Amino acid sequence: MEQSGASLLERDLAKLIVQTLKLKIDPAAIEPEAALFGEGLGLDSIDALELSLAISQTYGYQLKSSDPQIKTIFSSLRALAAAIEKNRTK
Amino acid sequence: MRETPLIGPYDVDDVLAWDQEGPRTVRQFLTDAASLAESLPDRSTALNLAANRYDFLVGFAAAIMRRQVTLLPQSRASQTLLRIAREFPGSYALTDRGDAIEGIDSVSIQLRGDQAPWPMDIPRIPPDRVVAVAFTSGSTGRPVPNKKTWGALTAVAQATGVRLGIKAGDRLSVVATVPHQHMFGLEASVMLPIMHGLAMHAGRPLFPADIRSVLADAANGWMLVTTPLHLRACVSESISMPPGGLILSATAPLPRNLAQQAEEHFQAEVHEIFGFAEAGSIAERRTIDGDRWHPLEGVHVAQDASSCLVQAWYLPTPVPVPDRITVDTDGTFVVHGREADQVNVAGHRISLGDLNQLLLKIDGVQDGVFFLPEEGAGLVTRLMAFVVAPGKTSEEIQQKLRAYVDPVFMPRPLVCVPSLPRNATGKLPRESVNELARQWLEREGDGA
Numbered sequence: 001m002e003q004s005g006a007s008l009l010e011r012d013l014a015k016l017i018v019q020t021l022k023l024k025i026d027p028a029a030i031e032p033e034a035a036l037f038g039e040g041l042g043l044d045s046i047d048a049l050e051l052s053l054a055i056s057q058t059y060g061y062q063l064k065s066s067d068p069q070i071k072t073i074f075s076s077l078r079a080l081a082a083a084i085e086k087n088r089t090k
Numbered sequence: 091m092r093e094t095p096l097i098g099p100y101d102v103d104d105v106l107a108w109d110q111e112g113p114r115t116v117r118q119f120l121t122d123a124a125s126l127a128e129s130l131p132d133r134s135t136a137l138n139l140a141a142n143r144y145d146f147l148v149g150f151a152a153a154i155m156r157r158q159v160t161l162l163p164q165s166r167a168s169q170t171l172l173r174i175a176r177e178f179p180g181s182y183a184l185t186d187r188g189d190a191i192e193g194i195d196s197v198s199i200q201l202r203g204d205q206a207p208w209p210m211d212i213p214r215i216p217p218d219r220v221v222a223v224a225f226t227s228g229s230t231g232r233p234v235p236n237k238k239t240w241g242a243l244t245a246v247a248q249a250t251g252v253r254l255g256i257k258a259g260d261r262l263s264v265v266a267t268v269p270h271q272h273m274f275g276l277e278a279s280v281m282l283p284i285m286h287g288l289a290m291h292a293g294r295p296l297f298p299a300d301i302r303s304v305l306a307d308a309a310n311g312w313m314l315v316t317t318p319l320h321l322r323a324c325v326s327e328s329i330s331m332p333p334g335g336l337i338l339s340a341t342a343p344l345p346r347n348l349a350q351q352a353e354e355h356f357q358a359e360v361h362e363i364f365g366f367a368e369a370g371s372i373a374e375r376r377t378i379d380g381d382r383w384h385p386l387e388g389v390h391v392a393q394d395a396s397s398c399l400v401q402a403w404y405l406p407t408p409v410p411v412p413d414r415i416t417v418d419t420d421g422t423f424v425v426h427g428r429e430a431d432q433v434n435v436a437g438h439r440i441s442l443g444d445l446n447q448l449l450l451k452i453d454g455v456q457d458g459v460f461f462l463p464e465e466g467a468g469l470v471t472r473l474m475a476f477v478v479a480p481g482k483t484s485e486e487i488q489q490k491l492r493a494y495v496d497p498v499f500m501p502r503p504l505v506c507v508p509s510l511p512r513n514a515t516g517k518l519p520r521e522s523v524n525e526l527a528r529q530w531l532e533r534e535g536d537g538a
Contacts, residue, residue, distance in 0.1 A: 052323075062329065
């Protein structure tokens with residue numbers, strides 16, 4: 001299944017999310033605009049912490065929840081990918 | 091018994107709490123609490139859902155002033171809240187985000203923001219008054235209430251301070267990554283600071299970078315109240331932490347090598363608390379010093395042939411310890427592991443048998459079993475479940491299960507199977523479930 005207009009980074013990030021959180025879903029099934037937490041994939045704050053470590057190791061971007069944009073950053077695959085694109089150091 | 095004051099040794103203009111919005115003094119706190127107390131509805135129980143630790147404390151204090159009991163839900167899952175509200179009819183919710191919980195009256199915690207003229211009487215509370223109820227996950231999805239008296243909360247706070255060598259006037263800043271609605275969070279991040287005149291951070295840093303910036307803001311040294319999960323995250327990120335603190339971890343056993351790494355990473359001593367919702371914190375140790383737990387002052391752990399019981403003057407009856415332990419003649423003890431049926435996921439304890447019962451309540455589920463895999467590389471090992479439910483998908487069952495089970499216990503994954511390997515007597519031996527899981531993980535496991 002093709003994600004509707006997902007960028008390369010979005011596809012890589014989807015794979016990282018599925019692998020890190022052992023979600024047992026097809027990474028391509030994560031809709032770029034759908035919610036990751038709560039009702040969407042049902043992720044919680046422990047997942048956010050695990051994901052932040054994986055993102056830091058892979059892209060060199062250290063997430064901070066005091067960032068006023070944090071809710072937006074975690075709102076969807078697309079938003080998270082955009083934040084990584086902007087802040088990545090590797 | 092003697093009444094004791096709501097807060098410990100502070101001067102009126104001492105900082106009681108702080109966050110990015112600035113400091114809150116003791117004077118401000120007493121004004122906020124007294125003003126909220128006046129506006130609370132005339133009910134006997136309040137669900138305190140405040141996300142901000144200072145707002146939570148204001149709500150807790152206001153409820154105490156009105157002789158109301160604060161209910162501490164284990165999660166914000168709406169089904170959990172509704173179930174608690176049913177158990178305690180007439181409950182209302184105290185919130186600080188202006189959010190409303192459907193089916194429960196909500197009161198928003200309004201802060202006055204101005205200062206009262208001093209002197210104001212600090213309320214005094216009798217030690218035998220029940221001030222809070224903490225919940226544990228029980229069978230049939232019903233939260234089990236554990237009543238907490240003012241005496242129990244203050245005694246644990248004082249005794250923990252003694253074990254950690256905290257003195258009034260230290261003016262340490264207490265920063266916590268744990269929720270204050272959790273028993274350890276309430277004891278270590280709310281009661282411990284207010285009984286010792288310390289300052290508390292009102293937020294709840296999650297990521298290592300957040301923890302660093304909050305600790306860097308702490309004047310007069312810091313104390314970090316946290317869990318093995320957050321410590322592992324901090325240690326695995328190479329973020330340097332401001333020196334000069336003390337770490338207190340609980341909710342799950344801290345491996346000694348992680349404690350060693352954390353001591354080096356933070357340049358701080360790492361201490362651990364052993365406790366459980368039914369009795370509260372009961373013992374302490376510095377993890378790198380060895381396995382032995384030292385009971386808090388006033389706590390006695392007694393072992394007989396079949397069980398271990400915790401006794402303390404503030405516990406109305408002796409409380410059974412949910413773990414297998416061996417008590418030495420000097421009163422210290424070693425923990426060997428959980429009782430067979432108990433699992434702990436990210437600091438939340440539940441019985442696998444109870445979880446299995448919940449699975450069977452779901453329409454269309456014929457059989458099912460939860461399973462906790464061996465610890466893997468992740469921060470937390472999640473439960474998995476095998477379910478027999480012809481014609482249903484794994485997603486449909488997960489959806490239904492969400493209403494009964496705290497999010498942390500949601501199986502990941504939930505696997506639909508044609509049948510479970512029950513033996514001739516209909517029992518499902520642990521070894522068979524292990525084997526089923528082993529085969530499944532080998533087939534589908536980490537090759538993603």
